[in-house]
Amino acid sequence: MQKGARERHLNGNRWLPKEATSAKNHEMKSLFAGVTLLTSLLLSTSVQAQASTRPLPMAPPLPTxxxxxxxxxxxxxxxxxxxxxxxxxxxxxxxxxxxxxxxxxxxxxxxxxxxxxxxxxxxxxxxxxxxxxxxxxxxxxxxxxxxxxxxxxxxxxxxxxxxxxxxxxxxxxxxxxxxxxxxxxxxxxxxxxxxxxxxxxxxxxxxxxxxxxxxxxxxxxxxxxxxxxxxxxxxxxxxxxxxxxxxxxxxxxHAQRWDLGQNVYMDVVADEPEFLAIKPENLETYRNLVKEALATFGAKHFDHYDFLLALTDRMGGIGLEHHRSSENQQEPKSWINWAEMDWDRNVISHEFVHSWNGKFRRGIDAWTPDYQQPMQNTLLWVYEGQTQFWGYVLAARSGVQSREMVTAMFATAAGKYAEGTPGRAWRSVEDTVNAPQLNRRRPLPYTSLTRSEDYYVEGALVWLEADQIIRQGTRGAKGLDDFAKAFFGVYPGDWSQLTYDFDEVVKTLDGVYAYDWATFLRTRLYGVNQPAPLKGLEMGGYKLVWKDKPNVYDKGISDDRKTLDLTYSLGMTLNNDGEVTSTLWDGPAYNAGVVNKVKIVAVGGRAYSKDVMRSAITAAKTSKAPISLLVQRGERFQTVEIDYHGGLRYPWLESTTAGKSNGFDKLLASRTR
The missing domain is CATH 2.60.40.3650 (Immunoglobulin-like)
Known part of the structure; x- marks a missing residue:
């Protein structure tokens, strides 16, 4: 419209000059405001009328x-x-x-x-x-x-x-x-x-x-x-x-029973009869386990005890504690392929510890009078965390698992919380005690960020640090064994339940060695964004290092499950078909858009295989070129480039006291042999 020209505004069917429409607009706005107010009043009156004639929903009574x-x-x-x-x-x-x-x-x-x-x-x-x-x-x-x-x-x-x-x-x-x-x-x-x-x-x-x-x-x-x-x-x-x-x-x-001494029995069922053929020297490690546990806790809280063990891949897996027994599953050949299956045998020692920790001693809010009252899990870092710790330690002390394997298990734990759990920045170990109720152990898309039941393994690393604090403070005269006797070794022969709270845990620790245990536990377990929980290993004479091949524990699991774990290199784990089964939050794969269920079809133009993938990661160490992946997501294919040059990386522990025994070695040493 040209400047100075008469502007035309529609008013009904008439065209009015600009100055006329200005006044008219004011009139129309006033009229519109009045209509709006009238409409609101009418609607309000209508709603009130409806409310007076039609009752609104009210909360129904709950059942008795x-x-x-x-x-x-x-x-x-x-x-x-x-x-x-x-x-x-x-x-x-x-x-x-x-x-x-x-x-x-x-x-x-x-x-x-x-x-x-x-x-x-x-x-x-x-x-x-x-x-x-x-x-x-x-x-x-x-x-x-x-x-x-x-x-x-x-x-x-x-x-x-x-x-x-x-x-x-x-x-x-x-x-x-x-x-x-x-x-x-x-x-x-x-x-x-x-x-x-x-x-x-x-x-x-x-x-x-x-x-x-x-x-x-x-x-x-x-x-x-x-x-x-x-x-x-x-x-x-x-x-x-x-x-x-x-x-x-x-x-x-197909079943057989063995007497392990001290009224403890190993009761085994198997898929096939040949899986029961345990060698005498290997069976002896379970007898050692009973002796080591009794030496550690100083008393027993059962009149007799049965390890119920299924050597099967047909019945579902289980590891569940009871006061006078435990339910355990291991892979079918875990006895007859003893060395190869060393990684698979920790369940027995873990569940045995629960007779003392979890069944006899139990967090005060976890004990309930029936199976209807909800349990509260605020002290699972004792119930499960210290059980995880003793499960590792007693397996090594007894020989149920080799010292090398248990050391590797600690290495895997250290690596996870040093580099594999970014969720530690926002979520505490103590809050993960809610995971069983929040998630019911179902798969999650980004466990490294959401975290899961870390009160088990990170809890074990915290208890390792507590052990080393006591050892150093008492010049080796005491350790967490002394806590175990004082806390779990009371009322010998009693197999009812005895509850505890946070203050009793602190008081018992303080009775073993005077220290600010309340602050220690609250910082490590209730705090967020804490340093990686490596202090216990370092005090014990070991350090976390990274190598280009898996430790024996990681290798055993990967070989058995036919997976390729690249968590600490590309930031993902693959199954045997090249499908991504887990992705590290903010890792190289994640940042390139490679997530769960994506399938790796080719690596650098070559059909995917584990060896091809490993070779590509190794070659990238001396190349500036990114690792090129052809991936499939649903029905779509695309090429993804990951600019990573750090090589293969797996967690290991290395002694810092070469040729000398240290605090960690002494912790894993037998108490009965």
Whole structure:
């Protein structure tokens, strides 16, 4: 529009001069404001009218609370019978007879949810099926609680003296459905996954009489007392429900038992009979383990103990602690290929330590009276962290694992927290105790950033530093062994539970060696962005170094799982097909856009193989050219260049006291031989 020209503005169907439209605009704005106010008032009045005639949503009442556990004896003994003989279909058929007190009309039965050792609510509720209840010879209806979905509410007919429950535990047939607990050769029966208990009672006050029918001719192992067998049906003494749940069963067609001394037994089931052929000198290391543990803790908190071990890749893996037993799985050939499978045997020593740490001694907020009250995990850095520490140490002291292997395990741990866990900048070790509830051990896209259950291994490195502080402060006269005796070695023979809190941990440490332990623990465990936890290794006479080949622990795992670990070079791990299975946050691969599920098709124009990838990384050390990768993501292919020239890098420990024994060496030295 030319300058000075009459501007035309639309007003209805008329064109007005600019000066006229200016006044008109003011008039229209005033009118619009009035209309807007009127509209708002009308809408408000309309909403109020609707509110007065149509009620808005209000919070519905929650179901009646589940009766809280009381420390009172339950009225009668529950009979629990399980038919575990159907290995073809992989199901457990359960019949429970539950007595009820006279006059009981409302009964709540619970499937265990918060299971000791799992550190979260992991009850496999969905695996129970065909659930039916009977009273006075007739089937009675039930209602599942709409909030606590593991609770079954029953209204009992007048005069009911007992309720019979019948249901099926549908054991997973493939790993995607859950952990496989029954194969053609073995089973692992865990009572809490296929039984109910009455709400309102401490589980230690509910007596149960257990009976199980097994496949024909199978050998049965458990810590339960009073074994009595008729054909393939086995019964045991009546036991309280808490200790029943704490006494799982391994059974199998290929089985053997060894006496390790001190009323400790090794009970093994295997996929094939030849896998049981352990050499006498290797079996002796497990006898050493028992002696070393008793020497370390100074007392035992079991009358007898059973290592339940499955040598299998058919049944699901497990490492779970109990007071008088433990559930363990190792690769099928871990005994007959002793040296080659050295990396795979730490589970036994770890779970044995838990008899003292986790079962006898337990964090005060982790102990619960039943399996409905949530557990709190604030002290898992003691429960699991110190167990991880002693699991390493006792494996070395006994020979269950070689000194070289245990040293390599510490090296792998040191490398992870020195360079492989950028999440340490924002998240403390103590906060990772929430990981079992937050994630339930499912895969995460960037574990190096989010962190996972680092209270285990970083916790072990913190306890290693505590040991070395005591050793240096007492000139070698004391170490963490003295803490172990003072903390775990009390009340010999008692196999109930004794709880502790942060202050007791500090007080006991201070009784061994005076130091500001509260600040030490809070800084290392509750602080973020702390220095890498290498101080204990350095005080012990070792340093973290990097080499171009894996240490024996990393090599054992990579060879067995057929992976290529490039975490500390390109910042990723690959499976046997060249697919990325993990990516280091802010590492070279990540920064080039290579993430999980990307497949490496070619390296520098050559078809991918592990050797080709290793060669390319090594060659790049003396070249300025980036490493060129052809990658596939979904249906798309692209060339990615990674400008990395640091070569292959793997963590190792190297002694700084060559030719001389140091604090770390003394820690791993036998106490009984």
């Amino acid at each position: 609370e589940i009766p809280a556990a009381r420390d009172e004896a339950y009225a009668g003994t529950i009979d629990l019978a399980i038919d575990a003989s159907d290995i073809t279909r992989g199901v457990y058929r359960v019949t429970q007879t539950i007595p009820v007190a006279a006059g009981t009309r409302d009964l709540v039965l619970l499937q265990p949810g918060w299971l000791p050792g799992n550190h979260s609510e992991t009850g496999p509720y969905a695996l129970l099926a065909d659930i039916r209840f009977y009273a006075n010879g007739k089937e009675i209806p039930w209602v599942r609680d709409t909030v606590a979905v593991n609770a079954f509410r029953l209204v009992l007919p007048e005069g009911t003296t007992q309720v019979t429950a019948r249901f099926v535990h549908t054991s997973p047939l493939q790993s995607g459905e859950g952990r496989i607990t029954m194969t053609q050769e073995m089973l692992n029966l865990q009572w809490e996954k296929m039984s109910l208990y009455p709400a309102g009672y401490y589980t230690r006050r509910i007596p149960v009489k257990p009976t199980v029918t097994f496949p024909k001719g199978w050998t049965v192992y458990t810590a339960l007392d009073g074994f009595s067998r008729t054909g393939d049906t086995v019964t045991w003494n009546t036991i309280d429900y808490e200790n029943l749940v704490d006494s799982p069963i391994f059974a199998g067609v």
